[in-house]
Amino acid sequence: MILRDLIERKRDGGRLSSDEWREVAQAAANGSVPDYQLAALLMAIFWRGLDDAETSALTSAMLATGNVLHRPEGAAPWIDKHSTGGVGDKTSLILAPLLASVGVTVPMMSGRGLGHTGGTLDKLESIPGFRTDLSLTRAESQLEAIGCALIGQTTEIAPADRRLYALRDATATVECIQLIAASIMSKKLAEGLTGLVLDVKRGSGAFLPELDRGLALARTMIALGAASGVPVVALVTAMDRPLGDACGNALEVRECLDALRGDGPVDLRTVTDALAVEMLRLARPSVAVADARATLRDAITSGAAFDKFRQIVAAQGGDVRAVDDPTLLPTATDIGDVLADREGVVHALPPRPIGHAIIALGGGRTRTDDVIDPAVGVIFRVRVGDTVRAGQPLATVHAGSPSALTDGRHRLSGIIRLGDGPPPDGVLPWVSHRVTTGGVEEYRAE
Numbered sequence: 001m002i003l004r005d006l007i008e009r010k011r012d013g014g015r016l017s018s019d020e021w022r023e024v025a026q027a028a029a030n031g032s033v034p035d036y037q038l039a040a041l042l043m044a045i046f047w048r049g050l051d052d053a054e055t056s057a058l059t060s061a062m063l064a065t066g067n068v069l070h071r072p073e074g075a076a077p078w079i080d081k082h083s084t085g086g087v088g089d090k091t092s093l094i095l096a097p098l099l100a101s102v103g104v105t106v107p108m109m110s111g112r113g114l115g116h117t118g119g120t121l122d123k124l125e126s127i128p129g130f131r132t133d134l135s136l137t138r139a140e141s142q143l144e145a146i147g148c149a150l151i152g153q154t155t156e157i158a159p160a161d162r163r164l165y166a167l168r169d170a171t172a173t174v175e176c177i178q179l180i181a182a183s184i185m186s187k188k189l190a191e192g193l194t195g196l197v198l199d200v201k202r203g204s205g206a207f208l209p210e211l212d213r214g215l216a217l218a219r220t221m222i223a224l225g226a227a228s229g230v231p232v233v234a235l236v237t238a239m240d241r242p243l244g245d246a247c248g249n250a251l252e253v254r255e256c257l258d259a260l261r262g263d264g265p266v267d268l269r270t271v272t273d274a275l276a277v278e279m280l281r282l283a284r285p286s287v288a289v290a291d292a293r294a295t296l297r298d299a300i301t302s303g304a305a306f307d308k309f310r311q312i313v314a315a316q317g318g319d320v321r322a323v324d325d326p327t328l329l330p331t332a333t334d335i336g337d338v339l340a341d342r343e344g345v346v347h348a349l350p351p352r353p354i355g356h357a358i359i360a361l362g363g364g365r366t367r368t369d370d371v372i373d374p375a376v377g378v379i380f381r382v383r384v385g386d387t388v389r390a391g392q393p394l395a396t397v398h399a400g401s402p403s404a405l406t407d408g409r410h411r412l413s414g415i416i417r418l419g420d421g422p423p424p425d426g427v428l429p430w431v432s433h434r435v436t437t438g439g440v441e442e443y444r445a446e
């Protein structure tokens with residue numbers, strides 16, 4: 001392979017064959033080509049795009065550079081959920097034990113927070129002792145034993161994507177629908193899934209804020225799944241405001257424990273329920289929506305989902321006492337409210353600046369090697385559209401020092417927008433669209 005020729009062809013609007021994508025992926029994984037050539041190819045892809053066959057070939061080629069989880073013959077369905085990410089987006093911690101408690105195997109491979117969005121691995125690791133760095137072999141045994149493993153992307157999985165993603169991050173070539181779809185699906189297909197539910201966020205706090213770009217990503221990933229025989233269903237959900245009340249790692253774990261006990265914020269339950277129904281119906285396509293809802297509700301009310309979470313925590317080295325008694329989770333030293341400086345209506349809780357405020361508190365990263373404080377974050381006391389009086393608490397900041405608390409309260413009071421009359425931009429529906437191979441439909445909770 002002469003990479004220079006491939007770069008030139010892509011630069012000029014041509015296409016690469018499946019064999020050529022395989023060689024590119026292998027060279028990316030084994031280090032036989034320099035960063036500058038891969039970066040140039042990525043920029044050419046960014047401008048010229050990939051057709052469907054190229055996207056599929058690149059996905060399979062990246063997948064083939066690593067190992068995969070092996071689903072035993074005749075095993076229960078293996079279903080995962082992937083979210084494009086957001087602030088307060090914590091549904092994975094509820095969905096994984098919930099689905100596993102009703103007999104669906106959930107091999108969930110998640111990421112860390114980067115930029116303004118949080119990451120499932122960081123949330124889980126706020127449980128003392130919890131390990132997410134399981135080998136694939138260990139994950140396979142755990143899946144067989146308890147039906148769920150919550151792991152990170154090990155070096156064994158799609159190493160070509162690891163290198164290409166780092167280069168994309170450094171060369172401003174992340175925001176390319178085909179590259180995003182190939183990157184995510186190369187890792188998801190390595191999980192040996194029989195079905196995948198996508199949670200595509202839209203709104204100002206989403207990775208791709210505009211609906212049409214989110215839908216394009218969903219369609220591309222659905223097509224990639226179909227090409228590999230894995231059914232994929234996408235729901236479009238709101239990220240114009242944080243999901244739930246809690247933002248920050250240990251605070252979000254507490255909120256998930258509430259949800260697993262049948263409590264917690266209604267919006268979190270709405271989004272989680274919608275995703276859970278899709279996961280269960282991918283596992284058991286003949287089950288009616290109403291029956292799927294009833295099965296899932298029973299798993300919460302009977303305590304089966306909560307118990308499954310305890311089993312997962314125990315299996316991955318976590319301290320189960322912190323699950324039973326969340327006061328044992330990391331707790332911030334300095335806690336204080338942000339008060340309304342006027343009466344009015346909450347016009348906006350914009351997720352991006354909220355995510356950046358959490359990073360400033362020490363609860364997120366600006367660089368992959370930053371160490372985070374799991375205890376810090378924010379709990380919102382109001383919702384967009386609520387009427388508030390002067391002096392009413394709008395949010396509670398959990399910080400690691402008195403000065404961080406002062407700074408956090410100051411930031412939050414500048415971020416939470418109060419006004420008069422209804423919010424001018426309104427709010428997005430929590431779940432707005434459902435996308436399948438059949439097309440896009442407006443979401444209706446049956």
Ligand code: URA
Binds near residue numbers: 165174181183184
């Ligand atoms: N997440 C991924 O894993 N890859 C991307 O390209 C974007 C988000």
